[in-house]
Amino acid sequence: MWNCAGFRASATSTSSKFSFLSSQLSTTNFAIAAIIESHHKDSQDFCQDLGQYDQTHTIINSPVLNETHAGIILLINKNFEIISQSEVIPGRLLNAQLKHSNSTINLTVFYGHQWAKMKKEDITNTFRYFDNMHEADGTNMIIGDFNFVDQDVDKGKNMDQRDKMIFPIWETFLSENNMIDPFRQQCPKKKLFSFIGPQGKSRGDRLYTSEEISRSIKNFRYITTPFNGAHKIMTFDWQSEQQIGPSSWKINSSIINDDHFAVEIEKVFAELNDLDIPNPIDWWDIFITVVQGTSMSYSKKKNRIKKISESFSHHSN
Numbered sequence: 001m002w003n004c005a006g007f008r009a010s011a012t013s014t015s016s017k018f019s020f021l022s023s024q025l026s027t028t029n030f031a032i033a034a035i036i037e038s039h040h041k042d043s044q045d046f047c048q049d050l051g052q053y054d055q056t057h058t059i060i061n062s063p064v065l066n067e068t069h070a071g072i073i074l075l076i077n078k079n080f081e082i083i084s085q086s087e088v089i090p091g092r093l094l095n096a097q098l099k100h101s102n103s104t105i106n107l108t109v110f111y112g113h114q115w116a117k118m119k120k121e122d123i124t125n126t127f128r129y130f131d132n133m134h135e136a137d138g139t140n141m142i143i144g145d146f147n148f149v150d151q152d153v154d155k156g157k158n159m160d161q162r163d164k165m166i167f168p169i170w171e172t173f174l175s176e177n178n179m180i181d182p183f184r185q186q187c188p189k190k191k192l193f194s195f196i197g198p199q200g201k202s203r204g205d206r207l208y209t210s211e212e213i214s215r216s217i218k219n220f221r222y223i224t225t226p227f228n229g230a231h232k233i234m235t236f237d238w239q240s241e242q243q244i245g246p247s248s249w250k251i252n253s254s255i256i257n258d259d260h261f262a263v264e265i266e267k268v269f270a271e272l273n274d275l276d277i278p279n280p281i282d283w284w285d286i287f288i289t290v291v292q293g294t295s296m297s298y299s300k301k302k303n304r305i306k307k308i309s310e311s312f313s314h315h316s317n
Contacts, residue, residue, distance in 0.1 A: 001033070001034040001035075001036065001109070001143045001144070001145075001205065001207075001233070001234045002021065002033075002034070002035050002036070002225075002230070002231065002233040002234070003036050003037045003111070003145040003195075003205060003230065003231040004017055004021070004035055004036070004037060004038065004227070004230050004231075005037055005227065005228070005229035005230040005231070006037065006038070006039045006229070007035055007037075007038040007039065007040065007047050007071075007073065008038070008039050008040050008045045008047070009040075009044070009045055009046060009047050009048060010045070011039075013227060014047055014049075015049070016227070016271075016290075017227060017230070018047060018049045018050070019290070019293035019294055019296075019297045020225060020226070020227075020289065020290055020293050021033075021035070021233070021293075022049075022052075022293055022296065022297070023289055023290070023292040023293030023296060024223065024233060024235070024289070024293075025053075029077075030075075030077070031076075031077045031079075031080070031238070032074070032075065032076050032077065032080075032107070033057075033074070033075040034072065034073070034074050034075075034109045034143055034144075035072070035073040035074075035075075036070075036071070036072050036073075036109065036111040036144065036145055037069060037070060037071060037111055037145070038061075038063075038070075038071035038072065038073050039064065039068060039069060039070070039071050040061065040063050040064070040071045040073075041063050041064055041071075042063055045063070046061055046063075046073075047073075050073065050075070053075055056077060056078060057075040057076055057077055057078060058075070058076045058077075058078060058080075058082060059073070059074070059075055060073070060074040060075075060076065060085060060094070060096070061073045061074070062074075062087045062090055062091050062092075062094045063090065063091055064090065064091035065090035065091055067091070070090075070091035070092050070111055071091045071111075072091060072092070072094045072109050072111060074094060074096065074109055076096065076098065079100060080098045080099065080100045080105075081098065081099040081100070082096055082097070082098060083097040083098065083099055083104070084096070084097045085097075086133075088129050088133065089126075089129065091111070092110065092111050092112075092113065093108070093109075093110050093111075093129060094108070094109045094110075095107070095108045095109075095133050103139060104138075104139060105139050105141060106133070106134060106135075106138045106139060106140045106141065107141050107142075107143075108130070108133060108134070108140070108141070108142040108143075108144075109142075109143055109144055110142060110143070110144030110145075110146065111144055111145055111147075112144065112145060112146040112147030112148060112204070113126065113147065114147065115147060115148055115162050115165075115166060116162050120165065123165070123166060123169065124169060127169050127170065127173060130142075130173050131173060131176075134173075134177045134179075135177065136176060136177045136178050138177075138210065139210050139212075139213060140177060140179055140208075140209065140210045141207070141208070141209050141210075141213075142179070142207070142208040142209075143206075143207050143208075143234070144205070144206070145194075145195075145204050145205045145231065146204055146205075146206060147204055148162060148163045148166045148167075148170075148204065149163050149202055149203060149204060150163070150166075150167050150170055150171065150181075151184065153184075153189060153190075153191055154184075154193075154202060154203040154204075154206075155200070155201070155202045155203075156193065156200050156201040156202065157200060174208065177210075178210055178211045178212075179208045179209060179210055179211065180208065180209070180211050180214050181206055181207065181208055182207060182208075182209055182214040182215070182217035182220070182236075183206070183207065183217075183220050185214055185215075186217075186220070187220075192222060193222075193232075194206075194222050194231050194232045194234060195231045195232070197229075203222075204231075205222070205231055205232070205234045206234075207220075207234065207236060213238070216238055216239045217236050217237070217238060217239070218236065218237045218238075218239045219235075219236060219237045220234075220235075220236045221234070221235045221236070222234055223235060223289075224282055224285070224286055225286075226271065226272055226275055226277075226286050226290060251291075251292075251295050255295065255298055255299055255302065258298075258302075260298075261295070261298050264294050264298060265291060265294065268287065268290050268291060268294055269287070272286060272287055272290070
């Protein structure tokens with residue numbers, strides 16, 4: 001899941017964001033990916049580059065309605081049967097009932113409101129939707145940027161008054177539906193933030209699952225991204241019986257000497273140098289990841305142009 005802080009087709013940053021995201025998704029046979037705060041208002045705003053996943057994944061998008069900073073895009077592997085789907089709150093709360101093999105999964109994707117601008121009654125009514133969509137004996141999974149935390153350790157300066165107001169409502173829901181935060185279960189004291197900005201730092205981007213499957217959640221990671229306003233990408237594995245080793249990636253050596261490719265890499269270098277990334281290891285990790293996405297995107301474009309040229313040459317002859 002990624003709070004990308006904007007993914008509209010017309011935005012200049014979207015191409016770079018897609019390349020970065022693609023570099024993460026393409027190295028893994030991913031089951032589900034959720035992109036939130038896409039800002040897209042209708043089909044014209046939808047990032048068409050995501051269409052490359054159309055053969056392998058069902059793409060569901062929930063545009064914003066009567067606001068700007070929301071929107072959800074969900075990619076679900078076609079190995080999953082979608083029993084039902086519902087836009088509970090357009091651009092904010094999306095639910096899908098999925099079936100895989102003999103298992104049924106109740107998946108909810110949530111992008112939290114600006115709670116400080118809401119009355120307590122409205123906040124309570126929002127969380128009633130969660131009660132209506134989940135049952136204690138179901139296999140539930142909720143992913144999202146909740147815009148609040150439910151533990152002091154998940155915020156740089158501990159829970160604030162807004163968090164403490166929401167906490168009892170949310171805790172009651174989790175308790176009644178036998179759901180927990182798998183990351184906190186496995187790392188009860190570890191401080192790890194999914195967003196760091198001028199207003200503070202927090203692990204607002206979280207996963208909750210039914211307790212019975214929580215210990216099957218493995219390899220939890222928050223991947224740093226180089227985009228202003230965007231959060232870290234949250235990834236995890238839901239461990240199955242068949243374990244697949246980590247994948248690897250090699251740069252396409254045929255593009256190394258291309259002048260246009262060199263320009264693309266120079267842009268990446270310049271953009272990263274403009275960011276304030278004090279840790280050189282973090283800088284290098286981001287650089288390698290962005291170069292991976294850039295090189296893959298460049299190779300695809302080059303190959304597409306080559307095929308068009310060959311086709312044109314063939315028809316000319």
